[in-house]
Amino acid sequence: MSKIKSLFDSRSFKSAFIPYFTLGDPNYNDSIEFGKTILDNGADILELGIPFSDPVADGPVIQRAVARSLKNPFSFEEIFRVTKAIHDHKPETPLVYLTYFNPIYHCGISKFLDRAKESGIVGLVIPDLPFDTEESEILFQELKVRDMDLIHLVTPASEKKRIQALSKTSSGFIYYVTSFGVTGERREFSVDLKERIKFLKDTIQLPICAGFGISTPEQSNQISQYADGIIIGSAIQRIIEENGSDRTKAVLALADYISKIRASIS
Amino acid sequence: MGKNLPGYFGEFGGRYSPEILTEALEELESTYQKLKKSKKFKKELEYYLKNYVGRPSPLTYAERLTKLWGGARIWLKREDLNHTGAHKINNAIGQALIARFMGKKRIIAETGAGQHGLATATVGAMFGMETIIYMGAVDVERQNLNAKKIEMLGAKILPVTAGEATLKEATSEAMRDWALNVSTTHYIVGSAIGPHPFPTIVRDFQSFIGTEARAEFKKRNHKLPNAIVACVGGGSNSIGMFHAFLKDKQVAIYGAEAGGLGSKPGEHSATLTYGKTGFLHGTKTLIIQDEFGQIVPAHSVSAGLDYPGVGPEHAHLSQTGRVDYRMVTDEQALDSFLEVTRVEGIIPALETAHAFHVARDVAKDLGKKKDLIICLSGRGDKDVTEVLRLLGERSK
Ligand SMILES: Cc1ncc(COP(=O)(O)O)c(C=O)c1O
Numbered sequence: 001m002s003k004i005k006s007l008f009d010s011r012s013f014k015s016a017f018i019p020y021f022t023l024g025d026p027n028y029n030d031s032i033e034f035g036k037t038i039l040d041n042g043a044d045i046l047e048l049g050i051p052f053s054d055p056v057a058d059g060p061v062i063q064r065a066v067a068r069s070l071k072n073p074f075s076f077e078e079i080f081r082v083t084k085a086i087h088d089h090k091p092e093t094p095l096v097y098l099t100y101f102n103p104i105y106h107c108g109i110s111k112f113l114d115r116a117k118e119s120g121i122v123g124l125v126i127p128d129l130p131f132d133t134e135e136s137e138i139l140f141q142e143l144k145v146r147d148m149d150l151i152h153l154v155t156p157a158s159e160k161k162r163i164q165a166l167s168k169t170s171s172g173f174i175y176y177v178t179s180f181g182v183t184g185e186r187r188e189f190s191v192d193l194k195e196r197i198k199f200l201k202d203t204i205q206l207p208i209c210a211g212f213g214i215s216t217p218e219q220s221n222q223i224s225q226y227a228d229g230i231i232i233g234s235a236i237q238r239i240i241e242e243n244g245s246d247r248t249k250a251v252l253a254l255a256d257y258i259s260k261i262r263a264s265i266s
Numbered sequence: 267m268g269k270n271l272p273g274y275f276g277e278f279g280g281r282y283s284p285e286i287l288t289e290a291l292e293e294l295e296s297t298y299q300k301l302k303k304s305k306k307f308k309k310e311l312e313y314y315l316k317n318y319v320g321r322p323s324p325l326t327y328a329e330r331l332t333k334l335w336g337g338a339r340i341w342l343k344r345e346d347l348n349h350t351g352a353h354k355i356n357n358a359i360g361q362a363l364i365a366r367f368m369g370k371k372r373i374i375a376e377t378g379a380g381q382h383g384l385a386t387a388t389v390g391a392m393f394g395m396e397t398i399i400y401m402g403a404v405d406v407e408r409q410n411l412n413a414k415k416i417e418m419l420g421a422k423i424l425p426v427t428a429g430e431a432t433l434k435e436a437t438s439e440a441m442r443d444w445a446l447n448v449s450t451t452h453y454i455v456g457s458a459i460g461p462h463p464f465p466t467i468v469r470d471f472q473s474f475i476g477t478e479a480r481a482e483f484k485k486r487n488h489k490l491p492n493a494i495v496a497c498v499g500g501g502s503n504s505i506g507m508f509h510a511f512l513k514d515k516q517v518a519i520y521g522a523e524a525g526g527l528g529s530k531p532g533e534h535s536a537t538l539t540y541g542k543t544g545f546l547h548g549t550k551t552l553i554i555q556d557e558f559g560q561i562v563p564a565h566s567v568s569a570g571l572d573y574p575g576v577g578p579e580h581a582h583l584s585q586t587g588r589v590d591y592r593m594v595t596d597e598q599a600l601d602s603f604l605e606v607t608r609v610e611g612i613i614p615a616l617e618t619a620h621a622f623h624v625a626r627d628v629a630k631d632l633g634k635k636k637d638l639i640i641c642l643s644g645r646g647d648k649d650v651t652e653v654l655r656l657l658g659e660r661s662k
Contacts, residue, residue, distance in 0.1 A: 053561040054434065054546060056441045057284040063428060074558055101282065102545045106559025127284050128545065132271070135282075157289040157448065180286060181446030 002149050003094045003122040004045065004172040008207045008228065015224035015265040016173075017042055018209055019258060020098060020233035022049035022062065024069030026244045028082050033251055034240060035086030039093050041255045042262030047125065047231070048086070050079055050099035057100075057127035059184030061234040064241060076107055080119040087120025096123035096151065096172070101135065109142055116148075123149035123172045131166045140169040151175050154200060156190050163203055173207040173229060176200060178214065184234050186213030194226050201228075217264035224265035232261060273462025276585060278578035283441070283461040283548035290448045295463040297368055302470075307363065314359045315474065318392070319348050321356075322478040325486070325639070330609045337629035338492065338636040342612070343479045345503065345643050350385050352615065352644030353472060353503040358385035358454055360471035362393055365452035372396040372451040376440040378405055378433035378499065379570030379617060380412025381644055382456030387421035397421035400440040402432035405569045412648045430563040433499075433573045437547050457500025458577030461548030465577050472506025479639055480510045487637065493518040493628050496641035497621040498538070498591065499570045501577035503643035512588060520628055521580065522620040524566035525593030531556065535564035537576040538584045538591040546574070552581040567596035567656065568616035568649070592627075594620040600656060602626070603646065615644035616653070 001009075008016070019038050023031045038046060051069040055062060072078075087095055097116060104112050104126070116124075124143065129136050131152050140150045149172025154163055156179065176197060178189050190196075193210070200208045210223050211231025220230045239257055243250035272295075273279045281291060301307040315321040324347065328340040345353040358375075365373055373395050377383030383399040390397030399416050403425040406413045416423055426435045437459075444453040455464040458472070476494075483491055494511055496504035498521040511517045526534035531554065534540070541552030546561060554562045554574040564574040583589040594602075603619035606612060614622065618641075625640045632638060646653070 052559075053429070054438050056438050056547065057286075057445070059442070067428070070560065074560060076558060100545070102553075102555065102561070103559035105544060106542075106555065106557075128282050128548070130281060130283070130285060130288060133280060133282065153285045155286040157286055159289060162288070177286060180448060182442045 002147050002172060004149050007044065007094055008173065013044060013266060015227055016044040016209060016229035017262050017265060018045045018047060018211070018229050018231040019043050019236050020047035020049060020231065021236050021240060022051055022065040022069050023079055023082055024051055024072050024074070025065045025240055026068055027072055028078050030244065030247050031082050032085045033247060034254060036089045037251045037254045038258050039086070039090040041258035043093060043258065044229070045094045045096060046086070047096050047098045047233070048083060050097055050103060052100040052103055055100060057182055059182040059234060061237050061241065062183050065237045076115065080115050083119040083121060091120065094122045095120050096125060097121055098125040101126050101129040105135070109139060113142055113146055113148065117146050121148070123151050125151045125153070125175055127153060131169050137169060153177050156180060156196060160203070163200065167204040167206070170204065170206060173209045174200060174204055175231065176208050176210045176227070177212045178210050179212055183212055185215040189213065193223070197226050217260050220261050221264040230261070230265055273466065275579040275582035278551050278581040279462060279465060280550050281461040281548060282545045282550060284445055286445045287448060287461065290444070291461055291463065293368065294364070297364060298463060298467055301364060301367060311360055311363060315356065319355050319359065321348070321474060322482070323347050325479055325482045328610055331606065334609055335626050335629045337634065338632035338638040340625065340629060341483065341491065341637060341639045342642045343475060343507065343639055345475060345641065346612065346614065346645035350381070350388050351647065352381040352385070353475060353506060354382040354385040354456060355388065356474055356506070357456065357468050357471040357502060358382065358389045361452065361454040361467065362389040362395070365395070365454070366393060368452065370450060370452040372398070372447065373454050374398045374400065374440050374443050374451055375454045375456055376400045376433065376436040377456060378402070378436070378572055379568065379615065380405065380409035380416065380648060381570060383416050383423070384412050386454050387416040387419040390421055391419045398443065399423045400426055400436040400443070402430070402436045403427045404431040405433065405436070408652050409569050409648050410651065432564070432569065434561065434564065441547065457502040458505045458579060459500040459547060459549060459575060465549065465579055468502050469505045469509060469579060472502050473509040475503065475506040475641060476508060476510030479507065483637070483639060490514055490517055491637040491639045492632055493520065493638045494641070495520045495522065495621050495625040495628060495638065497522045497571065497617050497643060498576060498580060499573055499617060501580045503641050505577060505579055507641040508583070508589060519589045520624050521589050521591040522594050522624040523591055524568065524571035524620060525595040526565040526567070527596055531562045533565055534593070535566045535571050535573055536593045537574060538580060539593050541576065549578050551575050551578040552584070567599055568620070570615070570617040571620065592624050594623040598623045600653065603653060612642070613646040614642055615646045616649045618643045
């Protein structure tokens with residue numbers, strides 16, 4: 001059984017908290033500290049971003065994070081080293097990668113997955129790899145033999161037919177995109193968010209976690225009433241952006257924010 | 267599996283864009299399939315192409331260039347005579363008509379040289395649609411005349427400052443806008459790039475270039491040309507020129523891509539020469555990337571060729587060998603720009619100047635009594651300031 005599945009099967013929380021941040025922002029060693037802090041303060045699953053030069057699904061905050069990260073020399077060795085250090089700090093928390101498909105393809109799918117798994121990764125989120133591509137099918141099979149998950153995105157625009165088709169090659173959880181557009185903090189969500197998530201729960205036999213735009217404890221609390229998990233990226237990345245030049249300050253700010261969100265959805 | 271899905275050219279193409287765009291792409295595809303068969307749509311498109319754009323564009327026999335180069339007879343397919351000065355308007359009108367049919371009132375576009383931005387702003391004005399143009403901040407500078415025209419037409423330019431602040435970043439930003447506004451907005455992709463069905467739609471709307479050129483050449487000369495040449499940025503004017511000739515095996519086809527300053531990463535935009543298979547802006551194609559799959563910034567003296575990817579159909583034509591793609595440096599393009607201007611009295615776009623350089627070599631190799639058509643994709647008014655600046659640097 002995959003690590004994510006067993007986490008949700010034996011859940012001790014109402015809603016899982018799934019924070020995201022980009023590795024290498026502002027540098028790789030600070031990422032290790034940020035990762036440990038986030039794990040210590042209440043992440044149920046942690047999403048680690050592998051920076052990609054052209055993140056078309058991301059808003060300005062994450063774009064800037066990626067740009068800062070890529071100022072450091074990029075290498076998969078660095079990515080895996082940092083991932084392993086974060087994983088070793090709290091091996092029971094599932095780690096997943098969020099990245100675009102090109103770097104994975106370029107690295108070579110099996111080589112990438114073997115190294116990712118060794119480093120403690122149990123699943124992938126790839127915003128530019130739709131499920132109905134040959135590459136996605138290959139990736140799903142390759143992940144499956146390694147007991148890893150392929151987490152697909154479903155959006156307010158996804159039609160029923162597509163959602164049903166997608167469920168065959170999805171595992172772990174569904175990443176439900178709460179609003180149109182790219183990642184970034186938002187004040188409001190689409191009015192039918194609750195209904196859409198209910199519908200997804202009835203259609204797909206996987207936990208449905210909501211992300212894109214969530215930032216405050218109030219929003220998390222509200223959405224946790226019906227979603228299996230809350231994904232937060234830009235708000236965390238903003239804390240790193242604003243405090244990243246001072247590691248100690250950034251760690252304190254992250255600890256405070258993460259624990260508040262965790263408390264809001266327990 | 268993927269390869270059997272529509273929208274692939276050999277192993278290239280497909281749809282690798284964020285899920286939020288999928289429904290819009292499917293709507294676009296089904297609408298286009300329907301309109302393609304509709305006589306009314308065809309008539310409407312032909313009406314605008316004839317009465318607004320000025321099609322068919324003439325095929326000019328370039329007598330002086332033929333003499334100067336001393337090889338094959340040179341013919342020019344005059345897309346520079348189109349309203350707004352380049353081939354981009356063919357596609358902008360076609361897609362604006364689709365957008366109108368789908369009930370979308372807002373159109374957005376990316377632009378490099380500004381010709382596609384200008385074409386989109388023009389159709390936006392004509393059809394009364396709100397128009398937003400994403401343009402790299404660097405390109406707003408070096409293609410300032412077009413940027414000014416775009417604003418004068420009532421469109422809004424949103425300069426993009428990320429990364430290299432050129433066409434790649436403008437394209438990413440336009441995709442993000444579309445993801446946010448997908449229900450009200452149509453994204454008029456300006457080249458034969460992007461997720462399916464864009465490469466096919468853009469190619470179809472540009473294929474008037476080759477179809478007209480082939481028919482007129484045949485009518486005047488009772489045969490087919492021996493070779494055709496076009497410049498390749500994303501690849502829209504070239505695929506439009508090539509498509510009607512792909513089955514004519516006796517016609518040699520050449521593409522000219524930007525060799526920039528040299529062969530090192532970051533110095534050129536020569537995707538078909540140096541690119542490797544990858545995924546960018548929703549399509550699987552050849553891309554200039556580093557050993558980790560990060561996209562390498564492109565460079566070209568011409569903003570319209572300054573893109574690290576290329577339309578998937580070109581990637582396929584390169585792989586099969588049907589088209590011979592060659593590199594042209596910034597210097598060579600600048601020389602050809604000046605040569606054509608002085609010899610033929612036509613100021614070509616810097617993009618097109620790349621095609622002229624390849625054509626000169628091909629003409630010499632073909633020899634006399636053979637015929638070669640160059641797609642003159644656009645006029646160079648927009649480039650005059652930049653060329654003067656470059657000449658100033660050269661004389662230092
Ligand atoms: C005159 C002209 N030719 C060629 C191009 C290159 O684009 P494509 O390869 O799509 O024809 C451009 C792009 O802006 C252009 O303005």
